[in-house]
Amino acid sequence: xxxxxxxxxxxxxxxxxxxxxxxxxxxxxxxxxxxxxxxxxxxxxxxxxxxxxxxxxxxxxxxxxxxxxxxxxxxxxxxxxxxxxxxxxxxxxxxxxxxxxxxxxxxxxxxxxxxxxxxxxx
Amino acid sequence: xxxxxxxxxxxxxxxxxxxxxxxxxxxxxxxxxxxxxxxxxxxxxxxxxxxxxxxxxxxxxxxxxxxxxxxxxxxxxxxxxxxxxxxxxxxxxxxxxxxxxxxxxxxxxx
Numbered sequence: 072x073x074x075x076x077x078x079x080x081x082x083x084x085x086x087x088x089x090x091x092x093x094x095x096x097x098x099x100x101x102x103x104x105x106x107x108x109x110x111x112x113x114x115x116x117x118x119x120x121x122x123x124x125x126x127x128x129x130x131x132x133x134x135x136x137x138x139x140x141x142x143x144x145x146x147x148x149x150x151x152x153x154x155x156x157x158x159x160x161x162x163x164x165x166x167x168x169x170x171x172x173x174x175x176x177x178x179x180x181x182x183x184x185x186x187x188x189x190x191x192x193x
Numbered sequence: 194x195x196x197x198x199x200x201x202x203x204x205x206x207x208x209x210x211x212x213x214x215x216x217x218x219x220x221x222x223x224x225x226x227x228x229x230x231x232x233x234x235x236x237x238x239x240x241x242x243x244x245x246x247x248x249x250x251x252x253x254x255x256x257x258x259x260x261x262x263x264x265x266x267x268x269x270x271x272x273x274x275x276x277x278x279x280x281x282x283x284x285x286x287x288x289x290x291x292x293x294x295x296x297x298x299x300x301x302x303x
Contacts, residue, residue: 106292108238115195116230116238116281118292130290166237177226178285179243180292186237 073097075167075184082190093150093167101145104170107152109163157191199295206303210270213298215282225284227265232279272302
């Protein structure tokens with residue numbers, strides 16, 4: 072089955088750290104760029120970070136730049152998000168999403184995990 | 194404040210047609226394809242439309258997309274109660290080097 076499964080979320084105190092993982096299965100992980108997208112409770116979708124196939128292109132939203140680090144291990148079919156200096160406003164469901172750019176002239180996030188809740192609270 | 198602008202909510206009766214707008218700028222919609230997502234309560238977003246007007250496999254043809262300049266639209270015809278959800282537009286922004294989303298539009302089928 073083609074799927075993405077996030078793990079590693081939970082409750083953490085402000086200023087703390089957490090590492091999210093996303094396990095991919097059912098497709099060739101190394102052929103796709105990957106992304107993290109989050110959704111605060113009752114709010115809309117907010118893109119967090121992107122990583123290219125070979126990790127040579129990495130982008131971050133301004134809201135997490137300098138605090139979060141995205142990485143991937145193609146041998147393990149896994150995506151990661153290291154989150155440091157966490158703030159209350161980082162509380163959200165974090166989704167990993169596959170990016171398909173195989174069709175010339177476009178790119179889209181076509182496969183999403185179920186999400187993993189991160190709560191930052193004292 | 195989202196980079197892409199959507200109406201917060203729309204509503205229409207069953208079997209009718211509704212459209213949801215998405216407004217951006219030259220660095221995002223004006224230069225890149227638009228995608229639409231449907232998010233049911235408590236669920237992950239699902240790709241509904243990609244490359245402005247293409248339907249992924251398994252998506253009903255009651256859904257359609259269009260784009261003109263720096264704006265895009267999602268149309269849903271033959272509304273059904275199961276269409277009640279939050280709908281998001283999204284595209285890549287060349288200036289921000291980021292994926293940008295609309296704020297989401299809640300569809301209510303009266």
